[in-house]
Amino acid sequence: MKVSMKTDYAFRVLFTLVEHYQRGPIPIRELARRNEVPKRFLEQIMLEMKAKGWVASIMGKQGGYVLSKSPDKITAGAVIRHFYGVLAPIGCVSVIQYEPCSQEPVCRFRRLFLDVRNHAARLMDSATLDSIYQGKPVRQEEVFNMELTGGAGI
Amino acid sequence: MKVSMKTDYAFRVLFTLVEHYQRGPIPIRELARRNEVPKRFLEQIMLEMKAKGWVASIMGKQGGYVLSKSPDKITAGAVIRHFYGVLAPIGCVSVIQYEPCSQEPVCRFRRLFLDVRNHAARLMDSATLDSIYQGKPVRQEEVFNMELTGGAGI
DNA sequence: ACTATTCCTATTGAACCTATAGGGTTAATC
């Protein structure tokens, strides 16, 4: 998959807004500073998120951004799908961006990609900003433990 | 993830070689024709696969490529990891290409990406060319069925 | 010698990603 910086930045900022849910707007300057995101770049990201209806803006002095939906109504899948475009590893197993392939009738590895896509989709779409926010941050040691206990290196 | 064309082409050709396992070499020209891969591009791919020890070459006239390992000894994970580089959705959950991130101590969505990575790794590394070859090709209808039965669009 | 093949390196063209830039609009505050 390899998620883009835009997706990463979007998530960072969304969680800052979750923390301040219903406690007034936060200006881009502050969102950028806290999450180490280039301010000008973040402007574009915020406009996109506004268009998606995830955040609302208050213009003028003392303005800023607020979360415009309840944190349990925004899924990680929606965010990733918007900023990254598609989660399917290959076009022929994508539902929203299906691409025909001449090899389909004889293709042998499609099943595998379909399984990966389905699991990713299920996880991403059942995770909301709220449920993620409740969960504990993951430390790097757990990644290595995973490796030692059977997970393969990736 | 969005696997590269190189990965796609590599898989196509590998399965052609599986079909002909222990039945003599197949020239690139033929591999390219059958799998609709640009011949010159395939040359590079074959050289990489040779370096990885998956295929062997017979030079000169009547030459070509053969699978050099048993089909149950080559995993989909190995192929994807070589041609795509990394399956982890984000550097901070990658074992083989870990990238530090200043946000790690406060990051809330890492767990999700870690889960996606782990499941993908498990599937990819337990699937061999042989096991995939035994399975039936997947038709597009199944993808849409998945959509209707709860899988989200991706 | 001829021919069909693999081998190696370079380069091109396109697309995408990240970020920056310039200037316009809105509204609170003094």
Add this chain to the structure above:
DNA sequence: GATTAACCCTATAGGTTCAATAGGAATAGT
């Protein structure tokens, strides 16, 4: 009503990666 601090919009630059093409060298069967 001027000032100021914020959002809004479009364009574009610089870098990287991907996909493919190109030219030719090495190898070996006939």
